[in-house]
Amino acid sequence: MDGMGKVDFTITTNSKDAQAFFNQGVAQLYGFWFVEAERSFRHTATLDPNAAMAYWGIAMAAPGTFLPAYQILLTPNPGPPVTPPNSPESRARAAIVKAQALRDSITPRERLYIEAVAAHHNPALRDQDAAYIAAMRRLVELFPDDLEAKAILALALENGYDAPAKSPKAGTGESLKLLRQVLAKDPNHAGANHFLIHALEGSKNLRDALPLANRYAALAPNIPHVLHMPGHVYAQIGMFDEAVKAFLAAAAKEREYMSADPRYSKLSYVHNEILLLHALGSQGRYRDAMLRIADLMSAKEIPADRETTEFFYRVGWFALMKTLVRFEKWDEILDGKTLPFYNQPSESLWYYWARGLAFASTSNAAGARNSLETMEQLIRSLKRVINPIPQQFQIAHSELAGYIDVSTGNVNQGLAELNRSAMSESLLPYTDPTVYPRPVLELLGKTALKARDFRTAESAYRRALENEPGSGRALWGLAKALEGLGKKEDAAKMLKEFRRVWSGDELR
The missing domain is CATH 1.25.40 (Serine Threonine Protein Phosphatase 5, Tetratricopeptide repeat)
Structure with a gap:
């Protein structure tokens, strides 16, 4: 297939076509295109049944878990002790058995790759991830010029950053170092460009990924x-x-x-x-x-x-x-048609959260309180199934409670509660986009503006821009806060930036 990306990962095979399909499979694996990668590796094995690394590729691609470590933690998918036939995990384990059976006919480097993936899928090991990383580290130490090994190890070490300080977690620094070593040797490496973008996500230095973003799409455009x-x-x-x-x-x-x-x-x-x-x-x-x-x-x-x-x-x-x-389409949220009720635990909570905000924004305190009470009932029900419940639902409850306070005249109490909600939101694990529907800081800033508490509004919107640079809503709000503080020149700059990014109706 054209446009898959250039990979040169030499394996033991006498078939040029098998080598070509293996390289294609690795390129697709690097692009997180797991189904197609598995197909390419299976075709490699068809062309050369004795190509042990074809089975390594199948084992790497089939589970769909060749991802940054921090993403694996968000969506855990451990292989069960007994795997059903043709499940991703069973396909991986079957491929590993085939690869191991061919270990005497391959190079020491290839054997190390196979040992690593075997450790990753060994149900007898207590910590399969640690065993996999240890095996890949051994491979990198013995073959320091192997760029593929460095890139693959780096992905497994991407543990992300602590919130809200954005300080790197253990492994992340090593991952960044390895990927930069790969790119110093091969600036167009299909895996390292991709993995370094992920390694920088959630950090203070995401702008360092801009050159990678600018060139990455052209490396594998299909x-x-x-x-x-x-x-x-x-x-x-x-x-x-x-x-x-x-x-x-x-x-x-x-x-x-x-x-x-x-x-x-x-x-x-x-x-x-x-x-x-x-x-x-x-x-x-x-x-x-x-x-x-x-x-x-x-x-x-x-x-x-x-x-x-x-x-x-x-x-x-x-x-x-x-x-x-x-x-802020409050009438549409409340009309009973535009936003239909969705009878699932998470969606039900968000439904009443949205209605509560809409009621509070349209001076219907009773409706807002009823929505908050319904959320409390749903949270209690959810706790019987999931305990602790996802933190975002506790934040949503706190945000709505704070907003009801503000809208019913308890402004200081409500602003304090909204600020606590915003702090809790800042501690949520990194995802893109965030699991929270709207930054609490936007509501904190807007309610502070309405209360003419311009310093609180300025602080909220500046914090919002740190989390979401270029946010039109935060730029608009900051401009209004600065106007309220008499900082007209700074306000004008913010409004100019707002108009650069905003394509919709004027905010109010």
């Missing part, structure tokens, strides 16, 4: 996630036009593959839409966002889909709720 990935960087540093272009390009490529193969996985498409809708919202493009949300929610729902977090309708519903709240 892998959808490769087209998508630069958008992460652009969106998080306030380059929303560029982010939207990246996400639209990825969406078009995903649709191309979905049209060609009805069995094609839609997970990457859904993830891309989530990021695209967030970027459109950040630009103020309400109508464009609502059109794409309607497209997602037009998908026919079957009962099994309701249990799948990546289902089109479910993703569309959350994006709808988030968009209506961020654009």
Whole structure:
């Protein structure tokens, strides 16, 4: 396949075609295109059944867990002790058995790769991740010029950053060092460019990833996630036009593959839409966002889909709720039609949170309190199933309670509660976009503006801009806070920047 990216990962085989398909599989693995990577590795094994590294590739690709370590922690997927036939884990383990059976016919370097993936899927080991990392470290130590080994090890060490200080967790510094070593030798390395973007996400130094974002899509232009990935960087540093272009390009490529193969996985498409809708919202493009949300929610729902977090309708519903709240469409939230009730635990909580905010914003204190009480009941019910419950629901309850206080005249008490909610939100683990629908700091800033507490508003909006550079809402709010403080020149600068990024209706 064209446009997969250039990889030169020499293995023991007498077949040029097997080597070519293996390289393609590695390139697809590096692009997190796991189904296609597994297909390429399986074709490698068909061309040369004695190519042990083909089975290594199958074991690396099949589980779909070749991801940054911090993402694995957010979505744990341990292999069960007994795996059902043809499950991703069973395919990985079967491939490892085949690879190990061929160990006498391959190089010491290849044996180390196979030992590493075998450790990663050994149910007898207490800490498979640590065993995998130890094996990969041994490989890097013995073969220090192996750029693939360094890149693969680095990905496993990407443990992210502590919130809210954004200080690197153990392993992250080593990962950054390894990836920079790879790129110093090969600036266009398909894996290292991708992995370094992920390694810098959530850090204070994300702008360092801009050169990577600018070149990465061209390295493998037919892998959808490769087209998508630069958008992460652009969106998080306030380059929303560029982010939207990246996400639209990825969406078009995903649709191309979905049209060609009805069995094609839609997970990457859904993830891309989530990021695209967030970027459109950040630009103020309400109508464009609502059109794409309607497209997602037009998908026919079957009962099994309701249990799948990546289902089109479910993703569309959350994006709808988030968009209506961020654009303060209170009448639409309360009309009983625009935002339909979704009878799932998480969605039910967000539904009443959104309605509570809408009631409080339209001077209906009784409706807001009823929504808050319903949230409390739902939280109690959820605790019987999940304890502790996800922190974002406690934050949502606290935010709504604080906003009700402000809207009913208890301004100081409400602002203090909103500030506590914002601090709790800052401690949530890094995700892109954040799991929280709207930054609490936006509401804190706006309520402080309304109360003419301009210093609190300025502080809130400056903190919001630290978390989301280029946020039109935060820029607008900061401009208004600075006006209130008599800092007219600074306010004018903020308004100018606001108009650069904002494409929607004027805020109020």
